[in-house]
Amino acid sequence: MSPLILASASPRRAEILSTLGVDFEVQPSHADEASLHVEDHVDFVHEAALLKLRTTLANMPHEGPFVLAADTIVCVEELRLGKPSDDGDALRMLQRLAGRGHVVRTAVALGRAGQGPVGTRVVETRVWFREISDAALHRYVASGEPRDKAGAYGVQGLASGFVTRLEGSYTNVVGLPAAEVVSLLLEHGALEQWP
Numbered sequence: 001m002s003p004l005i006l007a008s009a010s011p012r013r014a015e016i017l018s019t020l021g022v023d024f025e026v027q028p029s030h031a032d033e034a035s036l037h038v039e040d041h042v043d044f045v046h047e048a049a050l051l052k053l054r055t056t057l058a059n060m061p062h063e064g065p066f067v068l069a070a071d072t073i074v075c076v077e078e079l080r081l082g083k084p085s086d087d088g089d090a091l092r093m094l095q096r097l098a099g100r101g102h103v104v105r106t107a108v109a110l111g112r113a114g115q116g117p118v119g120t121r122v123v124e125t126r127v128w129f130r131e132i133s134d135a136a137l138h139r140y141v142a143s144g145e146p147r148d149k150a151g152a153y154g155v156q157g158l159a160s161g162f163v164t165r166l167e168g169s170y171t172n173v174v175g176l177p178a179a180e181v182v183s184l185l186l187e188h189g190a191l192e193q194w195p
Contacts, residue, residue, distance in 0.1 A: 002065035004190055007056035010148075012156065013070060013176040020178060021195060022185070024068075031055035033071055033082075041080050041105060045073050046122050049107035057111050064113030066190035072175050074151030076102040081151045090141050090152035097151065098132040098162075104151070104173045110184050118188045123177040125168030127155070132162055150175075 006017060009028040017024050033048035048071035056067050074081040076096050084090035104125045111117040145159065146152035153159035155166075155173045171178040185191040 004185070005056065005060075005065050005067040007052050007067050007069040010070075010175050012154075012174050016171050016174060016176040016178055017068075017181075020182060022191065027056060027067075029053070029056040029069060041073060041075050042122055044080065045071050045105045045107040046109075046120060048073075049109040049120065050117060053109040053111045053117055057113055057116065060113040062114045066110060066112050066185070066188070068108060068110050068181070068185075068190075070106055070108045070176055072104065072106040072150040072172075074102055074104050076100065083148055083150055084146060084152045087141050087147075090146040091137055093152040094132070094137045094140065094146070095134070097129050097153070098137065099129060101126055101128045102151070103127075106172045106175060106177055108177065108181055108184060110188055110190060112190075119184050121177070121180045121184055123169055123172045123180050125166060125170070125172045125177075127163060127173060128165040129162045130164045 004024040005027045006024045007029040014026055029052040031052045033051055036047050038044040038047050049069050052069035053067055081093050084093055104127055107122045109117055109120045143158055145154050145157050169177045182194050186194055
């Protein structure tokens, strides 16, 4: 069986798939999810993952391997936080998250060249941050860790020191919900068996 294609440049998603023992190759989609105009947060993340999947499938031969795409957003109150545009944007995001709970949503979409999308999942995890001083947030932003992450933090890195509680999938907050991805791959034959 051909290796799975991961339509993402995220090193964290690649690390999760590697940890699961899944054979895959990376082929970033380069889709622009900012072009989507969808108000509902769940619909947005679902459509963003499908856009990445379809963009990657469009550049593949008619018969080809399975492709897995994903998109992650952080939602606090009614706001949807993607990746910060700069360090000032990262600081503003983190100030909103400090001392309260938020929801991390990741959508995963699986498809195959010649078939199109075959299955999707949207996974939600609730995360709570402790109170954090502005000085600590400035130092965290200066570390560079927030720059390429939804919500401007990496739960697997320094920001683990902000998290007081988490309900749901930890790997979902990192960027790829491991259990749901394995289930999706098995259900559609992208994996014959696991582990």
